[in-house]
Amino acid sequence: MNPRRxxxxxxxxxxxxxxxxxxxxxxxxxxxxxxxxxxxALEGLQDRVILLKRLSGDINEEVDxxxxxxxxxxxxxxxxxxxxxxxxxxxxxxxxxxSSRRMLTLVAAFVVQxxxxxxxxxxxxxxxxxxxxxxxxxxxxxxxxxSPLPKTKKRRFPIVSAVDINGVTIARNDVVxxxxxxxxxxxxxxxxxxxxxxxxxxxxxxxxxxAIYDYFDSNYAKQFEKFEDLSPIVTTKQNFDDVxxxxxxxxxxxxxxxxxxxxxxxxxxxSAHQAELLREGHRRFLVTGDVYxxxxxxxxxxxVFHQMEGFCVFSPEDWNESGKDSTLYAAEDLKKCLExxxxxxxxxxxxxxxxxxxxxxxxxFELEIYFKEDWLEVLGCGVTEQRxxxxxGLENNVxxxxxxxxERLAMVLFDIPxxxxxxxxxxxxxxxxxxxxxxxxxxxxxKYPPCYKDISFWISESFTENNFCEVVRGIxxxxxxxxxxxxxxxxxxxxxxxxxxxxxxxxxxSLTDEEVNDLQSKVRDEVQRKLNVELR
Ligand code: DAH
Numbered sequence: 001m002n003p004r005r006x007x008x009x010x011x012x013x014x015x016x017x018x019x020x021x022x023x024x025x026x027x028x029x030x031x032x033x034x035x036x037x038x039x040x041a042l043e044g045l046q047d048r049v050i051l052l053k054r055l056s057g058d059i060n061e062e063v064d065x066x067x068x069x070x071x072x073x074x075x076x077x078x079x080x081x082x083x084x085x086x087x088x089x090x091x092x093x094x095x096x097x098x099s100s101r102r103m104l105t106l107v108a109a110f111v112v113q114x115x116x117x118x119x120x121x122x123x124x125x126x127x128x129x130x131x132x133x134x135x136x137x138x139x140x141x142x143x144x145x146x147s148p149l150p151k152t153k154k155r156r157f158p159i160v161s162a163v164d165i166n167g168v169t170i171a172r173n174d175v176v177x178x179x180x181x182x183x184x185x186x187x188x189x190x191x192x193x194x195x196x197x198x199x200x201x202x203x204x205x206x207x208x209x210x211a212i213y214d215y216f217d218s219n220y221a222k223q224f225e226k227f228e229d230l231s232p233i234v235t236t237k238q239n240f241d242d243v244x245x246x247x248x249x250x251x252x253x254x255x256x257x258x259x260x261x262x263x264x265x266x267x268x269x270x271s272a273h274q275a276e277l278l279r280e281g282h283r284r285f286l287v288t289g290d291v292y293x294x295x296x297x298x299x300x301x302x303x304v305f306h307q308m309e310g311f312c313v314f315s316p317e318d319w320n321e322s323g324k325d326s327t328l329y330a331a332e333d334l335k336k337c338l339e340x341x342x343x344x345x346x347x348x349x350x351x352x353x354x355x356x357x358x359x360x361x362x363x364x365f366e367l368e369i370y371f372k373e374d375w376l377e378v379l380g381c382g383v384t385e386q387r388x389x390x391x392x393g394l395e396n397n398v399x400x401x402x403x404x405x406x407e408r409l410a411m412v413l414f415d416i417p418x419x420x421x422x423x424x425x426x427x428x429x430x431x432x433x434x435x436x437x438x439x440x441x442x443x444x445x446x447k448y449p450p451c452y453k454d455i456s457f458w459i460s461e462s463f464t465e466n467n468f469c470e471v472v473r474g475i476x477x478x479x480x481x482x483x484x485x486x487x488x489x490x491x492x493x494x495x496x497x498x499x500x501x502x503x504x505x506x507x508x509x510s511l512t513d514e515e516v517n518d519l520q521s522k523v524r525d526e527v528q529r530k531l532n533v534e535l536r
Pocket of ligand 1: 188268269270271309310358360361380381382400402403404504
């Protein structure tokens, strides 16, 4: 649970009124234009429409040619992408310079009325009713059963109907529940349960976990017990109450956390196990596991990732000799331990401590390391709140705790550019890592071309970006690289419009126009059906 969300940045208004490859029917503006004026303008615009039509036809053709060329060129496609994006830029520039915003509106209205659609605008404008939400998940090693392809509906991937978590079979219907309004676990998340990337010795996450184990084993021989198979399905008491997360804390919301039912969640941090392990009598331990958070989409955020929690209890005899106050003693020991860990992983790096806040520690700190000319936050930690220790009868003790995100460290250590890669079964990824080899630099096998699609809608009060991202992820799975808000405004009536740019890109192959248009069209249908928004 991270009370302070990381800044995303880079969200600016780029343009309004144009969607890639076509003109958006901006119906919201049409009604603001006086009818008489409209008619006059329409007459004068017919010629321009013909011109624009020809132009968009030409450009579509050019885009197609480039796409085909890109497909052929496989890995060596960077320069072609430049040409393609230049083409698209020219396309936009032509529209921007030839059309004022009003003119665009009129053209768009005219195009819609006359059903003269460009190929891309058909995809953008069409809204073919209620399509069933179909989830895309890759086959996973933990998937016990997969539904066969239904005869009538074409699914990209089968729905996983049961998973195995440490030998226990969990049925989909127990975790993904349409009948419970609190339940917000989608199939895409269910299929990840039990995958436990941290237990794969040849996977970067597993390699990193083992390197951290090595550090503790060699510096604190046999002192820290290791837990790595605790179920990620926990109670709200474990996830929040036991670690003193306030009742009104944002992390408890349905927007931030995956709820199975009102009392059960997918853990959003490994801190969820601190209290139960203390109650069971454990005093020094490391807990590694998959954690789940609803979030937006970009190359460093994924709704499932892995954390390691460290916990260390001291008795009075530990600090008495030092002559130090117990909290200071624990804080100093914590810092010494984690600085050593950072050096073990990164070598001689520059580090700094930043004061912060966590509900479960006081004082609380973050460790940052200087990496590639920037300060990078690597972990959160602190001296455990006495109330937590007291719950387990440890009122005469003091403890420190830390929590670190394995993906973030692994991306830096192995040079992995996109967090989705951790989930890839592609041999070109998996074969690059060997057991025990920390920090082997990943060699990107290819960068396939991205495809950008914009979607605009009037939001309702209940709209949240996390919900939107969930819909996109549910349809496009790991084919979506990024979702960013590129424009937002509120009209005179107080209605707020958002325009999001979705970046589709596979890490394994080139996507076809057809497939991306199909995904985008499904996103449009689904967003309208599920999120109570009005497409523009
Ligand atoms: N649970 C915190 C998070 O997910 C990380 C953390 C911070 C864990 C401080 C700790 C701690 O044990 O003491 O962001």
